[in-house]
Amino acid sequence: MQIFLDTANIEQIRQAARLGVISGVTTNPSLVSQEGRADYEAVVKEICSIIPGPVSAEVVVEKAKDMIEQAQKIAAWAPNVVVKIPATAAGLEATSTLAKKKIKVNMTLCFSLNQAILGALAGASYVSPFVGRLDDIGEDGMGLVRDIVDVFDYYEFDTRVIAASIRHAQHCVSAALAGAHIATVPYKVLTQMIQHPLTDIGVARFQGDWQRLSEQ
Ligand code: E4P
Numbered sequence: 284m285q286i287f288l289d290t291a292n293i294e295q296i297r298q299a300a301r302l303g304v305i306s307g308v309t310t311n312p313s314l315v316s317q318e319g320r321a322d323y324e325a326v327v328k329e330i331c332s333i334i335p336g337p338v339s340a341e342v343v344v345e346k347a348k349d350m351i352e353q354a355q356k357i358a359a360w361a362p363n364v365v366v367k368i369p370a371t372a373a374g375l376e377a378t379s380t381l382a383k384k385k386i387k388v389n390m391t392l393c394f395s396l397n398q399a400i401l402g403a404l405a406g407a408s409y410v411s412p413f414v415g416r417l418d419d420i421g422e423d424g425m426g427l428v429r430d431i432v433d434v435f436d437y438y439e440f441d442t443r444v445i446a447a448s449i450r451h452a453q454h455c456v457s458a459a460l461a462g463a464h465i466a467t468v469p470y471k472v473l474t475q476m477i478q479h480p481l482t483d484i485g486v487a488r489f490q491g492d493w494q495r496l497s498e499q
Contacts, residue, residue: 284459286476287337287445287467291315291326295470296333302473307336309389309411309447309467311367312343324360331361339389339409341367342377350377358386365408367391370398375405382406389445399431403442411467413448414458424448425457432462452476 287307288299291314299305308330312323320326327340338361342353350373354366358381365387368374378388382405389409390402394417402410412431414424428446435442445465446458452475458466468476 284463285465286455286473287339287465288334288473289314289447289449289467289469291318291320291330292470293318293326293329293333296330299470299473300333304473305334305336307338307365307465307467308334309339309367309445311341311391327357327364328360331363335363337365337387337389337409338363339365339367339391341391342369345371345373347373347376347380350374351380354381354386354388355384365389367411368407370394370402370410375401378402378405378407382408391447394427396427396430396434399427399442399444400434403435403440407442409443409445409465411445411447414446414454415448415450417448418450425454425461428458428463429461432464436462 285306286304287309288296288305289309291310315323315326331338340357342350344350344353357366358364367389368378369392370390381388387408389411390407391411393399393410393412399410412427417424431444443464445467446463447467449466449468449472455466455476
C-alpha cells in the first residue's frame with residue numbers, strides 16, 4: 284500500500300517528504316482554505332515541485348462542461364497533477380471526457396460501491412472512498428474499501444483505490460488489510476503511524492545502557 288499525504292500544508296509536505304515514505308499528495312478546497320491561501324494554483328504547483336508523485340487538486344464547479352474546462356486548466360499546472368472530480372452525474376460525464384483526453388482523474392466524495400464502479404467505468408485513474416465520513420454517520424467506511432477492492436480485483440479494473448478521510452492510525456492498518464492501493468493520511472496520522480511506546484522505551488534504554496558503559 285502506498286501512502287499519500289492529505290494536506291495543503293507545505294511545511295508538513297516537506298517534513299513528510301524527508302521520511303521517504305510519501306508517494307503522493309491529496310488536497311481539497313477545505314484543506315487549502317485551512318492554510319489561509321487563496322492562490323490555489325501556486326499552492327498546487329509548489330506541492331508538485333516537492334512531491335514527484337501524483338498530486339490531487341479538486342475542481343470547484345458543478346456542471347460537467349465547467350468541470351472539463353477547469354480540469355484541463357488544473358491538469359496543465361504540472362505533469363503530476365491529478366484532477367479530483369466528485370462522484371456525481373456531472374462528475375462522471377466530465378471524467379469520461381477527461382479520460383479520453385488522457386487527463387488523470389481521482390473520483391472523490393465516493394460513498395458507495397456503485398459510485399466506485401461507475402467511476403472506474405468512466406475511466407477514473409483513482410476512486411476515493413471516504414472512510415471517516417461514512418463512520419461518522421454509523422456506516423462501515425472500511426467495509427466499503429474492502430468491497431471496492433474485491434470488485435475491482437474480480438473485474439480486473441485498473442482504477443486504484445485510495446482509502447480517504449482517514450482519521451487515525453488504525454484506519455491505516457485496516458486499509459492495508461483491506462487491500463487499498465493507497466491510504467491518504469493527514470500529517471497527524473502519519474506521525475501516529477510511526478509511533479510506538481515500546482520503540483521509545485527501547486531507544487531510551489539502549490542509550491542509557493550505552494551511556495553507563497561509556498562512564499565506567
Ligand atoms: C481525500 O482526498 C480528502 O481530501 C480527505 O481525505 C477528506 O477527509 P475528511 O473527511 O477528513 O475531510
